Amino acid sequence: MNPFKRLMLAIARSRLSSTKLQEGSRHPLEDWVCAKVAATAKGEAELRTIIGRVRPEEVDREALLEYQLFKVRHQMRYTLENSYYYKAKWGKAGVSPSDIREYEDLIKIPLTEPMDLAEDSMGFLCVSQTKVMRAFTTSGTSGTRKRLFYTRGDVLNIVDAIAAALKDVGMRGQDTLQIMFPTVAAWDPGLMLESACQVAGLRAVNATTIDIDEQLRIMRERKTSMLIGLTSFLYRLTVLAKEKEDLRSFGIKAIICSAEPLPEAMRMELEQAWGCPALSQYGMTEMGLATTIECRSQDGLHVDAADYLPEVIDPTTGQHVKDRTEGELVWTSLCFEGSPLVRYRSYDISMRIDPPCGCGMLTLPKIGKIKGRMDMQSKVGLGDKVYPHLFDEAVLKVRGVLGYRAVIEKAGYKDLLRFKVEYMGDPKEGKKLVEESLQSLDEFKLGMENDLLAPPEVEVVPPDQEHWVPKSPTLVDKRNQFE
Numbered sequence: 097m098n099p100f101k102r103l104m105l106a107i108a109r110s111r112l113s114s115t116k117l118q119e120g121s122r123h124p125l126e127d128w129v130c131a132k133v134a135a136t137a138k139g140e141a142e143l144r145t146i147i148g149r150v151r152p153e154e155v156d157r158e159a160l161l162e163y164q165l166f167k168v169r170h171q172m173r174y175t176l177e178n179s180y181y182y183k184a185k186w187g188k189a190g191v192s193p194s195d196i197r198e199y200e201d202l203i204k205i206p207l208t209e210p211m212d213l214a215e216d217s218m219g220f221l222c223v224s225q226t227k228v229m230r231a232f233t234t235s236g237t238s239g240t241r242k243r244l245f246y247t248r249g250d251v252l253n254i255v256d257a258i259a260a261a262l263k264d265v266g267m268r269g270q271d272t273l274q275i276m277f278p279t280v281a282a283w284d285p286g287l288m289l290e291s292a293c294q295v296a297g298l299r300a301v302n303a304t305t306i307d308i309d310e311q312l313r314i315m316r317e318r319k320t321s322m323l324i325g326l327t328s329f330l331y332r333l334t335v336l337a338k339e340k341e342d343l344r345s346f347g348i349k350a351i352i353c354s355a356e357p358l359p360e361a362m363r364m365e366l367e368q369a370w371g372c373p374a375l376s377q378y379g380m381t382e383m384g385l386a387t388t389i390e391c392r393s394q395d396g397l398h399v400d401a402a403d404y405l406p407e408v409i410d411p412t413t414g415q416h417v418k419d420r421t422e423g424e425l426v427w428t429s430l431c432f433e434g435s436p437l438v439r440y441r442s443y444d445i446s447m448r449i450d451p452p453c454g455c456g457m458l459t460l461p462k463i464g465k466i467k468g469r470m471d472m473q474s475k476v477g478l479g480d481k482v483y484p485h486l487f488d489e490a491v492l493k494v495r496g497v498l499g500y501r502a503v504i505e506k507a508g509y510k511d512l513l514r515f516k517v518e519y520m521g522d523p524k525e526g527k528k529l530v531e532e533s534l535q536s537l538d539e540f541k542l543g544m545e546n547d548l549l550a551p552p553e554v555e556v557v558p559p560d561q562e563h564w565v566p567k568s569p570t571l572v573d574k575r576n577q578f579e
Contacts, residue, residue, distance in 0.1 A: 112256045123455070125398060126457045134150050137149060155459060161199060165196055168428055168430065179219065189204075191205055202439065207426065208437055217245075223247055228434060232381050244435045246384070253431055254288065265392075272318050274320040274322070278304050285379075285385050308336050325354065330353055330366065331499075334366055335497075335498050336561065351366055357466050357467075359492055365495075375394070382429075382435075387400055393454035396465070398457060398461075407427075408424065419450045424470060466485075476511040477511060477543020477546065477548045478542055478548060480539040484570045484571045490533045490536070494526065494533055497530070498520065499570075501569075506575050514555070517555065523558075531552060
């Protein structure tokens with residue numbers, strides 16, 4: 097590394113508060129969030145008059161919420177001055193920052209639709225192009241392309257949050273993180289993670305190959321101790337590699353599954369094979385990729401509450417739902433300068449889980465594991481809603497299954513689901529086990545009993561790692577007319 101690059105790296109590292117976290121901290125992410133709240137109160141008179149001049153260890157749930165509401169008001173003022181989109185939106189809604197004093201006041205703020213961002217990404221930009229350090233284009237799960245702009249401050253903030261989250265799941269200076277997102281895209285999280293580790297002084301290797309043997313070779317050579325990657329790829333690697341390797345011999349401390357949901361059937365397979373916790377991570381490009389991380393209690397994902405405010409609403413009424421009640425996740429970015437988003441609809445189905453947590457965290461809120469997307473649900477039989485997550489749990493719990501694709505069609509007046517399943521083992525046995533597992537689902541039982549749903553058809557095929565495509569949709573509805 098040349099001297100100039102070393103200097104720039106040192107300057108960036110000096111601006112990270114995650115590097116100041118004490119070794120031995122039980123909850124680095126919570127400590128990091130509380131330190132940011134205390135620092136903000138110290139520098140902002142408006143917040144200081146509400147929560148006082150608090151020390152990090154004095155930040156409680158009430159102080160954290162007041163901080164978040166303060167940041168929402170700040171973002172509303174900031175976007176009113178700098179965003180063409182929000183200037184028009186706040187004026188039309190007749191809402192002002194001073195209206196937001198309590199959590200329930202948030203519903204006064206109109207929701208931001210992903211389609212609005214897709215149609216006019218420049219309308220959300222709040223800085224000049226000269227201040228944009230990175231721009232990401234994402235189509236996400238919805239397939240609608242959106243463009244986000246991040247300033248240097250935004251990128252450093254994301255890096256800081258990633259480092260704090262990695263430390264929270266046990267990563268230390270002597271560990272090496274193997275990053276496994278075998279896909280080439282403008283939003284590739286592998287590049288951001290590798291950069292985050294470099295700036296934060298953590299060791300990482302970005303392994304993008306889909307070749308299983310090559311991934312294992314890199315683990316041995318680099319003495320990898322933690323894994324993070326695309327959930328479906330980590331699962332495929334595990335199922336294919338465990339037949340020829342003792343995966344526990346690698347000494348992996350934790351596996352972080354990202355960019356896709358982590359079904360419990362997958363988690364069980366991963367943990368049994370590697371002998372370590374498999375944890376879920378959820379993020380959105382619109383929110384900087386790194387918003388939540390699961391702790392070892394495995395009861396929801398802790399939110400980076402210094403930078404994001406999640407709400408869970410009833411998508412029909414727009415009202416907040418109660419703790420541990422399913423609804424739609426809505427996000428507000430509290431610190432972004434480039435493309436800040438206020439009450440942005442995710443269309444993801446989850447729940448809000450209030451602290452404390454079984455891991456010992458007292459302050460940070462959590463969200464539940466993502467159940468699915470509202471725009472990816474289908475109805476079958478008597479009108480039962482089905483999501484990919486439902487079939488993940490049924491199909492992937494069959495030992496030897498690597499993945500599947502499902503198609504919904506019409507067979508006369510009945511709904512018909514066809515499953516193409518990659519399976520290691522005797523195909524007749526695999527077909528029988530998958531069919532039995534699917535038919536045990538209540539959604540299938542009710543539809544078949546009422547003669548509105550045909551028995552699922554299952555085709556079993558051998559593994560095809562060479563033609564595997566990351567992040568392919570697992571459920572496609574081909575019916576012409578359905579509700």
